[in-house]
Amino acid sequence: MKTVPADPKGVDSGPHFMDGDHAIAEGALAAGCRFFAGYPITPSTEAAERFAERAPEVGALFIQMEDELASIAALIGGAWGGQKCMTVTCGPGFSLMTENLGLACMTETPMVIANVQRGGPSTGLPTLTAQQDMMQARYGPHGDNMIIALCPDSPQECFDLTIEAFNLSEFYRVPVIILTDETVGHMHEKVVIPPADQIKVVPRNNYSGPKEDCRPYKFDSQGGHPMVRAGDGYSFHVTGLTHNERGYPVMTADQNKIVVTHLMEKINGNADKIIRLDEDQIDGADVVVVSYGITSRIAVKAIQDARKEGIKVGSLRMITIWPFCEKRIREISAKVKAIVVPEINYGQMVLEVERNAGGRCKVISVNHCGGAVHDPQVILDAIRKAIQ
Amino acid sequence: MSTELGKFKEGSPMSSMLRMERMPHIWCPGCGIGSEVNSFAEAVKRSGIDPKKLVVVSGIGCTGRVAGYVNFDSIHTTHGRAIPVATGVKLANPELTVVVFSGEGDLSGIGGNHLIHAARRNMDLVVICNNNFTYGMTGGQVTPTTPSSAMASTTPYGNYEYPFSLPFLMDAAGATYIARWTSMHSRNVTQSIEEALLRKGFSFIEVISPCTTLYLRRNRLGDGVDMLQHYQENSILKHGCDTRETAIDYQGKIVIGKFVDKNKPTYLEASDKCSIKLVGDDYQLYGKTIPEREAEEKAEKERIAARRAAMAAVEAQGEAAPAKPRKASVPKAAVKKAPAKAAAAPKAAKKTAAKAKPVKKAVAKVPAKKAVAKATAKKAAPKATVKAKVVANAAKTKFQGKVMPAKQALAGTKKAAPKATAKAKAVSKKTRK
Numbered sequence: 001m002k003t004v005p006a007d008p009k010g011v012d013s014g015p016h017f018m019d020g021d022h023a024i025a026e027g028a029l030a031a032g033c034r035f036f037a038g039y040p041i042t043p044s045t046e047a048a049e050r051f052a053e054r055a056p057e058v059g060a061l062f063i064q065m066e067d068e069l070a071s072i073a074a075l076i077g078g079a080w081g082g083q084k085c086m087t088v089t090c091g092p093g094f095s096l097m098t099e100n101l102g103l104a105c106m107t108e109t110p111m112v113i114a115n116v117q118r119g120g121p122s123t124g125l126p127t128l129t130a131q132q133d134m135m136q137a138r139y140g141p142h143g144d145n146m147i148i149a150l151c152p153d154s155p156q157e158c159f160d161l162t163i164e165a166f167n168l169s170e171f172y173r174v175p176v177i178i179l180t181d182e183t184v185g186h187m188h189e190k191v192v193i194p195p196a197d198q199i200k201v202v203p204r205n206n207y208s209g210p211k212e213d214c215r216p217y218k219f220d221s222q223g224g225h226p227m228v229r230a231g232d233g234y235s236f237h238v239t240g241l242t243h244n245e246r247g248y249p250v251m252t253a254d255q256n257k258i259v260v261t262h263l264m265e266k267i268n269g270n271a272d273k274i275i276r277l278d279e280d281q282i283d284g285a286d287v288v289v290v291s292y293g294i295t296s297r298i299a300v301k302a303i304q305d306a307r308k309e310g311i312k313v314g315s316l317r318m319i320t321i322w323p324f325c326e327k328r329i330r331e332i333s334a335k336v337k338a339i340v341v342p343e344i345n346y347g348q349m350v351l352e353v354e355r356n357a358g359g360r361c362k363v364i365s366v367n368h369c370g371g372a373v374h375d376p377q378v379i380l381d382a383i384r385k386a387i388q
Numbered sequence: 389m390s391t392e393l394g395k396f397k398e399g400s401p402m403s404s405m406l407r408m409e410r411m412p413h414i415w416c417p418g419c420g421i422g423s424e425v426n427s428f429a430e431a432v433k434r435s436g437i438d439p440k441k442l443v444v445v446s447g448i449g450c451t452g453r454v455a456g457y458v459n460f461d462s463i464h465t466t467h468g469r470a471i472p473v474a475t476g477v478k479l480a481n482p483e484l485t486v487v488v489f490s491g492e493g494d495l496s497g498i499g500g501n502h503l504i505h506a507a508r509r510n511m512d513l514v515v516i517c518n519n520n521f522t523y524g525m526t527g528g529q530v531t532p533t534t535p536s537s538a539m540a541s542t543t544p545y546g547n548y549e550y551p552f553s554l555p556f557l558m559d560a561a562g563a564t565y566i567a568r569w570t571s572m573h574s575r576n577v578t579q580s581i582e583e584a585l586l587r588k589g590f591s592f593i594e595v596i597s598p599c600t601t602l603y604l605r606r607n608r609l610g611d612g613v614d615m616l617q618h619y620q621e622n623s624i625l626k627h628g629c630d631t632r633e634t635a636i637d638y639q640g641k642i643v644i645g646k647f648v649d650k651n652k653p654t655y656l657e658a659s660d661k662c663s664i665k666l667v668g669d670d671y672q673l674y675g676k677t678i679p680e681r682e683a684e685e686k687a688e689k690e691r692i693a694a695r696r697a698a699m700a701a702v703e704a705q706g707e708a709a710p711a712k713p714r715k716a717s718v719p720k721a722a723v724k725k726a727p728a729k730a731a732a733a734p735k736a737a738k739k740t741a742a743k744a745k746p747v748k749k750a751v752a753k754v755p756a757k758k759a760v761a762k763a764t765a766k767k768a769a770p771k772a773t774v775k776a777k778v779v780a781n782a783a784k785t786k787f788q789g790k791v792m793p794a795k796q797a798l799a800g801t802k803k804a805a806p807k808a809t810a811k812a813k814a815v816s817k818k819t820r821k
Binding site for chain 2: 083
């Protein structure tokens, strides 16, 4: 990925005391996002508010659309209009967005969506935390498609990962979802925004060659293919129908195979380059706690307590949720007695862990319904149970 | 086949505006969308705007396919979401002219919320709404504008809902330009689109159009030509009409004209005004200050004016030498004669001749006499002839097991044009949503 230093205009360098939502908005501005179409929904609204407040001074545009359907649709238009775009939402809004998330995947439109998760289903728990949209982020839209999802565990990481999300989104031309949660979104912590020249951003890559060679798509299962910008004179066509590289509809089984294979493989095939994990003392461990987001910070206490008891516990924190770290889980499962998976849902990512562990070790789900984080004692109990 | 046809049509005056390599299009014979696209292409040409800076966004449905056939930057979106996508394009690059071309089911049904909010914001978009009272691509279901009592596949015993009058809806929502025509008034459609392309703010142009394969056939209303005649006889031109009076009853009168044309700051102008108060004269959007953007806009306006002047000069030259261009073949004197010609052509069919009579009346009402008369002269003659043949051929035809008189049979039979029917069937199979 070719990167350039960030535009200083969007970078509010220095130490800040801010919540995760505000950090997402700041990360977006630092990454060069200049168009934000949002719709208010607790607990993500603060990010939209921050962007709306900062937009005039940065030279960006904020619009509050009529609903989430329109917000994400406007991002598709905005991206083909030449801007880096983002929106924020949570479960109920994300459900509405899945429609055009599918269109964005199909048309390979770069955009960043932050889902500050709250308890569900339906209206659920508007002001309380959860990690219940993990599978929806991956499988929400109908049809086969693949996205990238990142999971920050602190306001600082909200800032950092938003920049990373934009970079991945621009390179792979895919919607990237920041799957944070209410706790991180509303948690105030120190956030250090580095100077602009230390922030690396992937700039929008717009096609500039001859018109006859212009192809909005290239089905080679790779990233790095340029966008075509409206107004540049290429008369591009973009459709949600199964299409050829020129963008024209070709509705055949053969073409669907070509398109879907590309959409899946450009992410899955490059999973090693995309996936970021935070590992601690996995070598020689008997038990590994696989966690993500706010739950990983709760798990730290349980892991420390277990180690005091003499249990060899490793930690694997998934920063990248999708694509899933299949290879690493397969490796770990061959070496440990058990994997413990705490998460604030009825057991979602544990399914992926189980699938990849393939029976080579025990997989223990420490599930927890929405509304609150785990009591570390519950995770500790699971670790103890794991080595029995 | 598509290549051959593409080559064949390369010489057509609109070929530079259309993706000829994508022809033939999917629309059925007699459908109004094709003539609307032609009007649109002509309006773009006449407007003098830079086609490179034009973006067309469509939703889903038969009209939703327009984006795929016009040779501009174009986005074919999900059902109902054309307007928010267009909003995104416009806001991401305010230099672009953004047109939404979609059907009434897409725009006022599933996308109704977006439609009213874009109008409320006075978003700088041109919305062309093909209103054929039916969901064509999915097989003729009832839409938000289907007149009460009309048949649709999902109202098999007649529509008992109250329909939207789109001009009234748009007026209430705050649209700053509202016009309605039928697909017969192609010159007026062109003129309205041209006006809308050159103005700022939310423009809504509704074009009442026949869906031959589904709406007309299910309601036994004849074919496309019958419907054009219906439009001709039942359209009432009322510029500036109170939009509360624009409701359409089943096969009733259709009020047409330009109902609203007013100035109001657009979304971006209002947003600029607010931001400049906050940030001061340094305020920039996407790196450009307001005076810079205004200067660019002014320069573009001058370029447009120059293009229009050049076109006007070419046209004036053409009129000066009457032998060459086809327009000169309908001089002012011929305008009066034209309807008579149209009426005289199909002498064999009394019915048709009788129907053609009101042409004069319709023409007299329309202020843009020349344009409409020309259109009438050209269209009425050949179509009326075809109609006459069809009437003669289909004196009695079986349709759905019932023997119907000629007039009704027309609606059901396609014997007169077997090729077209086969194509329409193949197309409808292929393209079902």
